[in-house]
Amino acid sequence: MDQRRTVKPNLASSIRDSLQEDIESGKLPPGTPLDERAIAAQFSVSRTPVREALQQLAAQNLVHITPRQGVVVSRLSxxxxxxxxxxxxxxxxxxxxxxxxxxxxxxxxxxxxxxxxxxxxxxxxxxxxxxxxxxxxxxxxxxxxxxxxxxxxxxxxxxxxxxxxxxxxxxxxxxxxxxxxxxxxxxxxxxxxxxxxxxxxxxxxxxxxxxxxxxxxxxxxxxxxxx
Known part of the structure; x- marks a missing residue:
């Protein structure tokens, strides 16, 4: 997650798609913490579309969001x-x-x-x-x-x-x-x-x-x- 990426006009959807690809491919393994600030810098955007993208991924059970603790790639039992x-x-x-x-x-x-x-x-x-x-x-x-x-x-x-x-x-x-x-x-x-x-x-x-x-x-x- 250290390379900047080009973001499409629909910022949240573009970020979601990129993160989803990394999660599904195993590039971001289960349990990996996701930092909003780092992702925003990676895509050269504010944190607002990043939060929206993470919420969408949470709805797909691909990430888990814990209030005041952060976001991690979802793990299975x-x-x-x-x-x-x-x-x-x-x-x-x-x-x-x-x-x-x-x-x-x-x-x-x-x-x-x-x-x-x-x-x-x-x-x-x-x-x-x-x-x-x-x-x-x-x-x-x-x-x-x-x-x-x-x-x-x-x-x-x-x-x-x-x-x-x-x-x-x-x-x-x-x-x-x-x-x-x-x-x-x-x-x-x-x-x-x-x-x-x-x-x-x-x-x-x-x-x-x-x-x-x-x-x-x-x-x-x-x-x-x-x-």
Missing amino acids: VPQLRDMLELLGELEALCAKLAARRASEELRASLESVLQQGLEASQSGNVGEYSNANLRFHEVIYAGSRNELLAQQVRPLRRLIQRYNVNNRQLQTPTQIEDSMRAHRKIADAIMTGDEALAYRLMLEHVPVGASGFSEFLSSLPASFFE
């Missing part, structure tokens, strides 16, 4: 994070199931394209680009479900959980990336063969909610991330 991951897993699995039911040549081409992007990123050793390819793979399946209401539920939930850097923490080593690529290939194959049950099960297994998966995921997170 361990049970809350588990519950959200379980819900995300079920919603993503349903997307995969519907994508298998409604598979098309257009979807096949999109899946093959994003799988190739992931392969190229893994071969170059670019962890950040593989993480992006991973997000694009899931987005292709959301679109492939052809259920926009479902997609509208899963996208913000995934963004909310991404504060905990779910993808980056699962994709740090060549072995983790290889495991992810194998899982993506199996999910894509199940979708394109129209196997709804298999697509659902494989996608559900792909999200870290099982006993060992969730425990391993928690072990990678600092205690300061939680209430």
